Amino acid sequence: MGFSDRIETAVSDAIALGQAGSTPGKLKSALHYAVSPGGARIRPTILLGVAAACGEDKPEISNAAACALELIHCASLVHDDLPCFDDADTRRGKPSLHRAYSEPLAVLAGDSLIVMGFEVLARVAHLDPMRSVQLVMTLAQKTGMPGGICAGQGWESEDEVDLKAYHSAKTAALFVAATQMGAIAGGQDPEAWEELGQRIGAAFQIADDLRDALYDAETLGKPVGQDALHARPNAVAKFGVQGAIDQLHDSLSGAIASIPSCPGEAQLAQMVQSYAKRLTPVAPSKSTVPGE
């Protein structure tokens, strides 16, 4: 099974487990809505890429890790779209969850997906309890306070922002989770994999800034111009389009150079390279960039 099929199967299975027995029907349906159709699934794909590069011996653990990470990412999108944050009407080309269901169900769907992420990791404990619990720890640290995506979003309520901490928490955190959880799932020490996650995260942030500044809402499947609207820092505003593209390339070269020595090093480098091409904006009118 390819990475994509492994991710979709693991996510569908997890959502199905959250629907057994007598459950509130709207929340049940909202959970499915929140994870499908998938976006690029870039974070779990990187996770599986790293696990494979590490010489993965227990693919069920990697699948659980990839699924857990994607569930947390989907939860963050649902909560970020809420009226009190971005107030987004659309996501992945369809109405945002609170528009399609309601605000209470959007809060609850996000909460449920966060919890489900950790449950999925606990479910594979029989295969290797230490890896399972290390995955819980890493995912928690990259999701919550003080260094995870909750902290990243929290910075947007501050009058004075520590830009480095903000970007590291808001965007890079889940990419570091991807590389480190991939290493843990593959039975390796996660420490050496932090830099790769940081650099991919930085590249992704710049690519996102470029898309927000250059594309229209129809192409992206979500509102554009949000950074200007919410006065958020944006690399295009700071360095111009060409400057931001140069920075994107630098980050990705740095990412490839930072890959730790491992059995599947060359293949992983190739994978990051191919992301580099997909991330770099081309003529907006012809592009079909998958929305997140």
Place this chain on the structure above:
Amino acid sequence: MGFSDRIETAVSDAIALGQAGSTPGKLKSALHYAVSPGGARIRPTILLGVAAACGEDKPEISNAAACALELIHCASLVHDDLPCFDDADTRRGKPSLHRAYSEPLAVLAGDSLIVMGFEVLARVAHLDPMRSVQLVMTLAQKTGMPGGICAGQGWESEDEVDLKAYHSAKTAALFVAATQMGAIAGGQDPEAWEELGQRIGAAFQIADDLRDALYDAETLGKPVGQDALHARPNAVAKFGVQGAIDQLHDSLSGAIASIPSCPGEAQLAQMVQSYAKRLTPVAPSKSTVPGE
């Protein structure tokens, strides 16, 4: 150290760990606000009571379990108070978190506390990885979908409610988490401890219904008459005050009878008995019922 000190210390330590390094100051402060001053801390107290009754051999694990459970409970209060749910102005005698800070910070504080709950459990994995991961699993199942407090709250968005599933998920779930996590922390099989949690949960639900119907907002430190306002099922509306009190006593007798045979059985029965007295409403004007 008594149960109360163990709980307060564990909760404070967890919140402090979520504040290390460069963090968004308002969210950091909101986390502290969400957990203090504590309410009755009834769930973690029951958890420590069960762990002790089971012949607790690793108190650090019990402390982590008690803390994790209380963090999840506090998170649920913060999210339940949001404008899109109860729209509560007060909680534990002070402004609700979204009133004191903002709605975005209330969503993020709840999310961060949920994540922190699982992180706290992962932190004690070095003492016993299987217990740590079993605690993660049990807490997740009693928090998320399909049977946890998220599901319980989700029922309130349904036109037709499965009342048994609703009460089981909305209130009993975290009491079952308390008894089962106490058993796991104490090195015992959690299955035998489900009934005790269910029965204490049922009693607590009736007591809460009585308080909502009988007390004023000042005594409770939170708005009253919420069940009538939100058309939620309430035992007093259904059975009258005396009928509800009779049911409360029946539930607590059943709870005591259901305690599995264990080294500290008698002491635990005494503890549940003392809760029975605290839960039963007396003349409202003289009462000082601790608010949740």
